[in-house]
Amino acid sequence: MIRLDNVTKVFPGAAAPAVDRVTMEVPEGEICVLLGPSGCGKTTTMKMVNRLVEPSSGKIFIGDKDTNDYNPVELRRSLGYVIQQIGLFPNKTIEDNICIVPDILGWDRTKSRARAEELLEMVALDPKIFLKRYPKELSGGQQQRIGVLRAIAADPPVLLMDEPFGAIDPINRAIIQDEFLKMQAKMKKTIMFVSHDIDEAVKMADRIAIFNEGRLVQYDTPNNILAHPKNRFVSDFVGSDRTLKRLQLLKVSDAMMHDPPSVRTEDTLATAASLMEEHGHNSIIMVNATGRVRGFVALTNAAGKKGKVGENHETLPTTINVTEDLRTAVSTMFRHDVTWLACVDDDRIFKGYVTLRGITHLLGEAHRDG
Amino acid sequence: MAEHAAAAGLYRLWRNGLLVLIFALGAWAWASGLLPTMIDLWDDIVYLARQHIMLVIISDGLAVLVGVPLGVALTRPALRRYGDIVLQVLNIGATIPTLAILALSMSLLGIGDTPAIFGLFVLTLLPIVSNTLAGIRAVPPHLIEAAHGMGMSTRQILLKVELPNAMFVIYAGIRTALAINVGTVPLAFLIGGGGLGELIFSGIALNEFGMMLAGAIPTALLAILVDFLMGQMQLWTIPRGVNPLR
Numbered sequence: 001m002i003r004l005d006n007v008t009k010v011f012p013g014a015a016a017p018a019v020d021r022v023t024m025e026v027p028e029g030e031i032c033v034l035l036g037p038s039g040c041g042k043t044t045t046m047k048m049v050n051r052l053v054e055p056s057s058g059k060i061f062i063g064d065k066d067t068n069d070y071n072p073v074e075l076r077r078s079l080g081y082v083i084q085q086i087g088l089f090p091n092k093t094i095e096d097n098i099c100i101v102p103d104i105l106g107w108d109r110t111k112s113r114a115r116a117e118e119l120l121e122m123v124a125l126d127p128k129i130f131l132k133r134y135p136k137e138l139s140g141g142q143q144q145r146i147g148v149l150r151a152i153a154a155d156p157p158v159l160l161m162d163e164p165f166g167a168i169d170p171i172n173r174a175i176i177q178d179e180f181l182k183m184q185a186k187m188k189k190t191i192m193f194v195s196h197d198i199d200e201a202v203k204m205a206d207r208i209a210i211f212n213e214g215r216l217v218q219y220d221t222p223n224n225i226l227a228h229p230k231n232r233f234v235s236d237f238v239g240s241d242r243t244l245k246r247l248q249l250l251k252v253s254d255a256m257m258h259d260p261p262s263v264r265t266e267d268t269l270a271t272a273a274s275l276m277e278e279h280g281h282n283s284i285i286m287v288n289a290t291g292r293v294r295g296f297v298a299l300t301n302a303a304g305k306k307g308k309v310g311e312n313h314e315t316l317p318t319t320i321n322v323t324e325d326l327r328t329a330v331s332t333m334f335r336h337d338v339t340w341l342a343c344v345d346d347d348r349i350f351k352g353y354v355t356l357r358g359i360t361h362l363l364g365e366a367h368r369d370g
Numbered sequence: 371m372a373e374h375a376a377a378a379g380l381y382r383l384w385r386n387g388l389l390v391l392i393f394a395l396g397a398w399a400w401a402s403g404l405l406p407t408m409i410d411l412w413d414d415i416v417y418l419a420r421q422h423i424m425l426v427i428i429s430d431g432l433a434v435l436v437g438v439p440l441g442v443a444l445t446r447p448a449l450r451r452y453g454d455i456v457l458q459v460l461n462i463g464a465t466i467p468t469l470a471i472l473a474l475s476m477s478l479l480g481i482g483d484t485p486a487i488f489g490l491f492v493l494t495l496l497p498i499v500s501n502t503l504a505g506i507r508a509v510p511p512h513l514i515e516a517a518h519g520m521g522m523s524t525r526q527i528l529l530k531v532e533l534p535n536a537m538f539v540i541y542a543g544i545r546t547a548l549a550i551n552v553g554t555v556p557l558a559f560l561i562g563g564g565g566l567g568e569l570i571f572s573g574i575a576l577n578e579f580g581m582m583l584a585g586a587i588p589t590a591l592l593a594i595l596v597d598f599l600m601g602q603m604q605l606w607t608i609p610r611g612v613n614p615l616r
Contacts, residue, residue, distance in 0.1 A: 076521030135611060160519075
């Protein structure tokens with residue numbers, strides 16, 4: 001846990017404080033993204049946590065301990081630190097770069113080198129190839145992976161990341177972000193992450209802290225920030241398409257109609273028609289004996305007709321997994337020119353369906369609540 | 371393949387040409403009486419060359435021992451603002467002609483090894499200090515920031531980040547200093563410092579061509595050898611990651 005209590009920083013000679021009475025808490029195991037335009041105080045705030053910048057007033061706690069009770073050098077050794085320019089040491093091999101903090105802390109060499117190997121495997125870089133290489137022999141994306149590994153080598157509970165993926169091309173950035181989120185799901189570090197990119201923040205953050213002119217303007221979950229921006233500054237900063245951005249925060253399962261009606265192949269069309277009328281639907285999903293989606297029957301094809309469902313169904317253009325986000329769902333609907341999708345789990349068992357109207361309703365709901 | 375064969379042919383041509391040239395030079399040296407003179411003077415050459423090398427090692431060693439720490443000190447926060455001033459002073463020092471420096475040094479310290487070593491030391495100091503300063507200043511600030519952020523102490527940053535990354539430039543300074551030094555040592559004879567200059571200047575004074583060359587040729591060979599050795603050291607002792615030669 002990182003807790004800031006009324007922290008202020010005034011640089012000598014500056015008229016206004018760079019950071020102005022900021023109070024916030026990053027809960028254990030969460031990623032907090034500090035977001036804002038350049039010069040808003042987000043980086044200064046982060047650097048006060050590891051005392052690269054000393055606060056003018058206020059207190060900062062890591063866990064229960066005041067950072068002022070540490071020796072600054074020892075404090076920094078206990079916190080992981082990643083910067084945008086990566087800062088791998090060109091005179092050291094990848095192995096030695098990863099082991100910098102373990103080496104300073106005086107770990108046994110066998111232990112630290114084994115740790116380096118294990119970390120490289122985590123990001124799918126072959127230790128046999130990479131351990132003995134020098135930073136200049138790696139691509140930018142590979143270098144930043146090493147930069148992250150170096151920060152977590154001594155397994156610090158807290159990570160500070162200063163625009164870590166800012167200098168990487170968009171394709172590699174997305175890959176590294178995903179990779180990092182997967183690692184974080186296992187590591188459960190408490191992370192303070194500086195960014196100026198709202199999309200990155202929405203993707204990475206458990207909580208977003210929006211800064212402007214040294215003040216913490218809003219501190220909330222990405223969904224709440226997008227749904228209920230506190231003021232004009234926040235809504236301008238998150239963008240006029242903020243509602244669309246929320247789509248990637250919500251899962252198909254959030255907007256899905258659960259326990260939907262369905263018919264079996266051997267049911268009659270009359271059964272199908274009456275089920276549809278009962279639920280007010282104009283089509284119904286057909287599943288096989290194990291519950292897998294096989295197709296659908298439209299009301300116009302079933303009403304007043306005789307026969308089995310299995311002989312009169314149509315095939316579905318596509319289905320969607322319940323774990324996908326709504327952005328993918330909406331995109332899939334547009335691509336196939338449909339207004340609803342059948343949702344399935346990993347075994348392709350029918351779970352429910354999402355409709356465009358249901359999604360619209362879900363997005364609107366949050367706004368009405370506010 | 372054709373390229374390879376052509377390169378091999380070119381190499382053979384070079385080698386044979388070189389052998390012919392060496393033979394011709396040898397024949398000329400013998401005929402002109404240079405080689406017999408050199409053989410006559412062999413004991414002197416060895417003795418003076420040893421003296422020559424000692425002068426280089428002592429003066430340059432001192433310059434490294436003083437210059438590198440001075441350069442490092444001038445990049446520390448407390449002294450950083452004096453860096454440019456000191457560099458200017460050394461630059462002005464370097465514009466003073468070599469002979470004048472030796473003369474001044476003699477007027478200060480008298481005749482013998484000491485003024486010679488001091489004069490050579492002053493001459494070699496500039497490239498060493500300025501390269502140390504430039505090398506450390508050129509270490510990217512984000513490396514220092516990363517080092518600080520990971521909890522390295524100022525001392526660790528100097529030893530593990532700044533110096534290794536500046537090493538190539540510092541070596542280049544020492545290499546330049548050595549080249550200047552080896553070439554200047556013959557002048558040390560003028561203030562009683564000994565070295566191969568003794569043969570060169572005596573040869574000129576006595577109008578003995580052979581004796582002069584007996585001093586000049588070993589001096590030239592020594593300069594080439596020292597530069598070669600420095601180059602090899604630069605190549606092999608600096609880690610691959612920061613060594614543009616590897």
